[in-house]
Amino acid sequence: MLEREIIQNRGVENVVEGGEVTGFRFLVRMPNYRGVFARLIDGIEVRVGDLTWPREVPLWTLGGTQYTLAELKAAHLDVHWDLDEPAVITIPHAGGLAPGIHDIDVEIAIHAPYFPPPFRPSLFPSARKVTVIA
Numbered sequence: 001m002l003e004r005e006i007i008q009n010r011g012v013e014n015v016v017e018g019g020e021v022t023g024f025r026f027l028v029r030m031p032n033y034r035g036v037f038a039r040l041i042d043g044i045e046v047r048v049g050d051l052t053w054p055r056e057v058p059l060w061t062l063g064g065t066q067y068t069l070a071e072l073k074a075a076h077l078d079v080h081w082d083l084d085e086p087a088v089i090t091i092p093h094a095g096g097l098a099p100g101i102h103d104i105d106v107e108i109a110i111h112a113p114y115f116p117p118p119f120r121p122s123l124f125p126s127a128r129k130v131t132v133i134a
Helices: 071-072
Strands: 013-017 022-026 041-050 051-054 059-062 065-067 087-092 102-109 123-134
Touching: 022 102, 022 123, 041 071, 041 087, 059 071, 065 071
Parallel strands: none
Antiparallel strands: 013 022, 022 087, 041 051, 041 102, 059 065, 059 087, 102 123
């Protein structure tokens, strides 16, 4: 079940690969009133404390497959972010996040082709305190 907040409270964890912590990940729900094809996702900016990752850095997992933003932009119409499917956002960051409470701020950018260019992309900001367990 999805929470009302864009940043979901569950699923916040460090990523361990080959015994090393290589980053962290968290879940976000679709912020728009309907789903969107992956090629219309313009990225997600992520801020944790004093650290910021621009829209192009985070990796997206949709439908069990991980994509870079460039791969999402090139995706065919078979990749879709549905309303009831949280996206997994993975941030490459050596050492991940320390155990404890963190403030995460995001700004999801969605390209709405029916809006005039000066009003694109549509931006969906969200902020939330999350807890990282060792």
